[in-house]
Amino acid sequence: xxxxxxxxxxxxxxxxxxxxxxxxxxxxxxxxxxxxxxxxxxxxxxxxxxxxxxxxxxxxxxxxxxxxxxxxxxxxxxxxxxxxxxxxxxxxxxxxxxxxxxxxxxxxxxxxxxxxxxxxxxxxxxxxxxxxxxxxxxxxxxxxxxxxxxxxxxxxxxxxxxxxxxxxxxxxxxxxxxxxxxxxxxxxxxxxxxxxxxxxxxxxxxxxxxxxxxxxxxxxxxxxxxxxxxxxxxxxxxxxxxxxxxxxxxxxxxxxxxxxxxxxxxxxxxxxxxxxxxxxxxxxxxxxxxxxxxxxxxxxxxxxxxxxxxxxxxxxxxxxxxxxxxxxxxxxxxxxxxxxxxxxxxxxxxxxxxxxxxxxxxxxxxxxxxxxxxxxxxxx
Numbered sequence: 001x002x003x004x005x006x007x008x009x010x011x012x013x014x015x016x017x018x019x020x021x022x023x024x025x026x027x028x029x030x031x032x033x034x035x036x037x038x039x040x041x042x043x044x045x046x047x048x049x050x051x052x053x054x055x056x057x058x059x060x061x062x063x064x065x066x067x068x069x070x071x072x073x074x075x076x077x078x079x080x081x082x083x084x085x086x087x088x089x090x091x092x093x094x095x096x097x098x099x100x101x102x103x104x105x106x107x108x109x110x111x112x113x114x115x116x117x118x119x120x121x122x123x124x125x126x127x128x129x130x131x132x133x134x135x136x137x138x139x140x141x142x143x144x145x146x147x148x149x150x151x152x153x154x155x156x157x158x159x160x161x162x163x164x165x166x167x168x169x170x171x172x173x174x175x176x177x178x179x180x181x182x183x184x185x186x187x188x189x190x191x192x193x194x195x196x197x198x199x200x201x202x203x204x205x206x207x208x209x210x211x212x213x214x215x216x217x218x219x220x221x222x223x224x225x226x227x228x229x230x231x232x233x234x235x236x237x238x239x240x241x242x243x244x245x246x247x248x249x250x251x252x253x254x255x256x257x258x259x260x261x262x263x264x265x266x267x268x269x270x271x272x273x274x275x276x277x278x279x280x281x282x283x284x285x286x287x288x289x290x291x292x293x294x295x296x297x298x299x300x301x302x303x304x305x306x307x308x309x310x311x312x313x314x315x316x317x318x319x320x321x322x323x324x325x326x327x328x329x330x331x332x333x334x335x336x337x338x339x340x341x342x343x344x345x346x347x348x349x350x351x352x353x354x355x356x357x358x359x360x361x362x363x364x365x366x367x368x369x370x371x372x373x374x375x376x377x378x379x380x
Contacts, residue, residue: 008097035256046071054087061088123233128258130243132274137297138264142242147338148353155237160209167211173203174336177210188227261292293319
């Protein structure tokens with residue numbers, strides 16, 4: 001049936017198949033795949049095992065953001081049709097998968113997704129930083145990138161510390177927040193501008209959503225995390241998220257939600273080894289290498305290992321590298337302030353921030369945020 005459906009889909013060109021699962025997945029696996037691919041529709045086989053299919057159908061029907069489900073069967077069985085609709089299916093397709101029926105189903109799905117006269121809202125972008133090994137500098141890069149995005153674009157920027165194990169951004173910026181990410185999650189269904197303003201603190205022009213003071217377990221409800229991210233998108237042009245190591249489930253979830261993701265490594269062998277493992281794991285979970293960018297932090301120009309060597313280790317390209325500018329970084333961390341653009345590391349971070357924001361030279365704000373012409377960013 002799957003083979004005949006694929007042939008029909010190829011002929012009709014109504015639905016574009018982004019991914020195919022050969023068997024019914026566990027709900028956790030399905031959730032990661034849905035958030036990674038972000039499909040508009042799921043075509044679900046309800047002929048092989050109806051009860052398992054109905055359970056997955058109910059799971060998808062309650063998913064946020066909304067995904068439509070279409071039941072697929074080899075026969076026009078009225079009992080299966082009724083059960084599928086009750087479980088949350090919006091349409092039902094059966095063999096021979098007529099092209100006209102596919103077009104009608106797609107048209108109805110489109111109308112449900114985009115009601116007439118409903119204006120689309122422009123949402124902010126989520127930029128996520130994670131690392132393969134703790135201590136690689138992902139938090140520093142996230143923080144300084146948030147400062148640069150604010151300076152270069154002049155738009156609203158949120159710096160969100162989602163490292164529930166060892167988040168330190170509030171400490172580094174010398175702010176004392178009353179509330180944290182956990183409070184935002186607990187109130188995810190009641191978020192409004194007044195409540196949100198009490199959850200964040202301002203630091204150097206950024207709004208900061210702090211991590212909890214004490215390390216938390218992995219029992220976060222991802223639906224609530226999604227709601228917090230979506231609400232932040234509504235309020236801010238840029239949402240920069242600092243994550244635990246990429247092997248943490250929370251990080252994998254946010255990587256699937258983010259518009260741009262950066263995996264941070266250093267040029268030290270233990271970090272390179274773990275980064276290689278991380279790239280392999282992401283590939284096994286279905287994250288294509290276009291879903292994240294590899295960056296290398298604290299590169300020593302005199303080091304024996306080259307960018308080409310690191311790319312062979314990672315089995316993917318290096319998007320950017322940052323110099324080991326200990327003195328400049330120590331100075332700004334002590335003062336809890338942004339890096340200046342006149343040091344090597346400041347230039348590097350400003351250049352990658354401009355690329356993240358899609359800015360040309362004429363788009364950048366003038367003044368202290370203007371980029372130097374001397375290249376400090378090493379690209380793969």
